[in-house]
Amino acid sequence: MAADVLSEVLSAVRLTGSVFFDVTATSPWVAEAPPSAEIADAVMPGAQHAIEYHLVTRGSCWISIVGGAPFEPVQLREGDIAVIPHGEPHVVSSAPGMRAEPDLKVHRRPNDDSALPFQLKTGNEGASDAHLICGFFACDVRPFNPLLEALPRFMRISRGTSSATDGLLEQFIRSASAEMRDKRAGAQSVLNKLSELVFIDAIRSYMDELSTENTGWLSALRDPLVGRAIALLHGQPARSWTLEELAAESGASRSGLASRFTYLMGYPPIQYLTRWRMQLAAKRLSEKGVKVAAVAQEVGYDSEAAFSRAFKRFSGRSPSEWRS
Known part of the structure; x- marks a missing residue:
């Protein structure tokens, strides 16, 4: 159930990957990345936010x-991938x-x-001692991205994390080497999709490592009670849910669900529903030819006017302003 919700959120926030740099380095070498907010639109035109990643295919390096x-x-070793979710300079x-x-x-x-x-070469002349593949993941942060809020400042995924992760990392490294060497048609699309799969698996690995004391959206998905409630809300976002109905279908008392949900998420279930509806609406509004009235109905509003008021209250813009 949680995996389906994760897939829905990744789609709603329009996650896309890009392999950007093929780096060959010879010690001593150094590269500094600026805050992603300064380069997001340049590397991924139209992106609200850019997440940077670095995959070490040979040798080792340091990241801070x-x-x-x-x-x-x-220290990153061969087969490690580092992800900077919040776009901090590093x-x-x-x-x-x-x-x-930063250049x-x-x-x-x-x-x-x-x-x-x-293709970038950096450092001294001579035989290189490190090779990296570096790129970006673009996603929406507005009006609501619960996943990004739940991710840490830094993520490192290494070989041995899980058999699935190892398989994806190995496939990404092999494919990247082959595609960069042969320059076959569609190479960039293949690499971009593989990078997205590695990132998704990294999220799942991070999620598996969370303790029962952690809070946030990923912890909420793992929680048996709150995870069921979130799945129900995602399954029927247009339904006129009440807390009583949601609690009953989740198998809990009204107070029990409200308390547990608010503890993990920081706000109650129906407020989460409103936020999720606004993100769904924002994605639909970005599609050409979709009428505001149709979007309103899809996310559970009886009238276009009521939806427009709610959307502007939450996002700071009317649906038409958001679209433009």
Whole structure:
């Protein structure tokens, strides 16, 4: 049930992957990435948010987040993938403690995707000691992205996490090497889809590691009671749910569901439903030819006017303003 909800959210927030850089590095070397907010539209035109990732296919390197709360450098070894969900500035280097000036010029998507990934060589001359594949995941953050809110500042997925993860990482590495070498038609699309699969599996691995003390959307999905309630809301978002009906179908008391849901999510079930409806509506409004009245009905509003008021109250824009 939780897996289906995760799939629905990934679709609603329009997750898309992109393999952007093919990096060959010779020590000593360093590259610093700016905040993703500064480059999101350049690397993924139209993206509200960009998540950066780095996959080490050979050798090793160090990664550290700069600015904000202290973050100790982390060593990445062959087969590791690092993900920076919230787009914080960070440094990837041959040794910890190195810094560089971010190069904004390289973060511009070409008109023809066949030009991707950009091949970059960095560091000294001579035989390289590291090879990385780096890219981005674009997604919507507005009006509601419960997944992004639940992810940590940094994620590292290594070989040995699970057999499924190992299989995806190996396939991604093999395919990336072959596609970059042979430049076959559709290579970028293949690599982008594989990167998305690796990211989704990374989310699932992170979710499996959460303890019972964790809160947030992913913890809520894992919770037997709250997970059932969320699945019901996602299954029938247009239904005029009441807390009593949701509790009954979830197999709990009204107070029990409200208390547990609010503890894990920070707000009650019906407020979650409203947020989810607004995200569904935002996605539909981005599609050409879809009428506002039809969207209103799809997400559970009897009138276009009532929907428009609710959407503007939540997003700060009317449906027509959002669409434009």
